[in-house]
Amino acid sequence: MGRVNIYKPLGKRAGSRSIGVSRKRQTSSSVSPTDGSKKRSTLQMDLEVLECPICFETMTIPIFQCDNGHLACSSCCPKLSKCPSCALPIGRIRCRAMESVLRSISIPCPNAKLGCTKNVSYGLESTHVKECIFSRCSCPALDCDYTGSYKDICRHYYTYNSDPATVHLYEPLMYNISFNVRMNISDKIKIYVDDISDRLFAVQCFREPYGVCVTVSCIAPSAPELGKFSYHLSYTVDGDTMTYESADLKRIHKVSFQTPLEKFMLIPHSALRGEMLEMKLTIRKVNQV
Numbered sequence: 001m002g003r004v005n006i007y008k009p010l011g012k013r014a015g016s017r018s019i020g021v022s023r024k025r026q027t028s029s030s031v032s033p034t035d036g037s038k039k040r041s042t043l044q045m046d047l048e049v050l051e052c053p054i055c056f057e058t059m060t061i062p063i064f065q066c067d068n069g070h071l072a073c074s075s076c077c078p079k080l081s082k083c084p085s086c087a088l089p090i091g092r093i094r095c096r097a098m099e100s101v102l103r104s105i106s107i108p109c110p111n112a113k114l115g116c117t118k119n120v121s122y123g124l125e126s127t128h129v130k131e132c133i134f135s136r137c138s139c140p141a142l143d144c145d146y147t148g149s150y151k152d153i154c155r156h157y158y159t160y161n162s163d164p165a166t167v168h169l170y171e172p173l174m175y176n177i178s179f180n181v182r183m184n185i186s187d188k189i190k191i192y193v194d195d196i197s198d199r200l201f202a203v204q205c206f207r208e209p210y211g212v213c214v215t216v217s218c219i220a221p222s223a224p225e226l227g228k229f230s231y232h233l234s235y236t237v238d239g240d241t242m243t244y245e246s247a248d249l250k251r252i253h254k255v256s257f258q259t260p261l262e263k264f265m266l267i268p269h270s271a272l273r274g275e276m277l278e279m280k281l282t283i284r285k286v287n288q289v
């Protein structure tokens, strides 16, 4: 059974450490000095207490209760006409007590073993993991299943490039200047490496009946401390140029070969000349820290 550490600021009733967890279930309790001036108590409780009794998902605020006190999460509640347990009305009364229990809980980042020391609000782990600098990324080479931090991936990528038997092909990347991107549509992906700050960029093309979609992304978590990039992509055919500008170059943990639904340059079928795409790309550093 899953357990979670509960942190509670210690006030006047510091000794009681009662936060609605039954004595029977409470398996350990300790006081630890923590961040800032707040002292917190640590104890353990069953994760089931924090699950919606209807859908068994982690409850998120707002939480509702029926006239009898049975709970329903914010996604279940609108679908209910009455409480499934006792048939009394549900949806009018918020369960503020449970909401404040939820707000008070923080748990270690799921990447704690990889070195992240941050605590995150319970139920919001996935939001943090997208940004967590320790989150694992996947090598973009086809048929390679290596995973590691964004730096590991980058170093792995250019280490393997020295072996001609592998397909870890890349070109070096320079920021803020326009360079030619030449790729065969059936190659699907081309990798650029910034080996100074360990960043891998993927230019991908997706063939569709109506044309080819082109995207540029960076294989790294969207952690603010990793800075922000923008890009400018252009394609010229018969003297006409189409351009695509993105103010925020997408970060990804893993390349996907599914055609994106948004944020791509579309080269219509009528503008394609054979299998080779000749484009120009500029990647800019927007705010580097």
Ligand SMILES: [Zn+2]
Binding pocket: 052, 053, 054, 055, 056, 057, 072, 073, 074, 075, 076, 077
């Ligand atoms: Zn629910």
Ligand SMILES: [Zn+2]
Binding pocket: 066, 067, 068, 069, 070, 083, 084, 085, 086, 087, 088
């Ligand atoms: Zn009820």
Ligand SMILES: [Zn+2]
Binding pocket: 109, 110, 111, 112, 116, 117, 118, 128, 129, 132, 133, 134
């Ligand atoms: Zn983290």
Ligand SMILES: [Zn+2]
Binding pocket: 139, 140, 141, 144, 145, 146, 156, 157, 160, 168
């Ligand atoms: Zn690899």
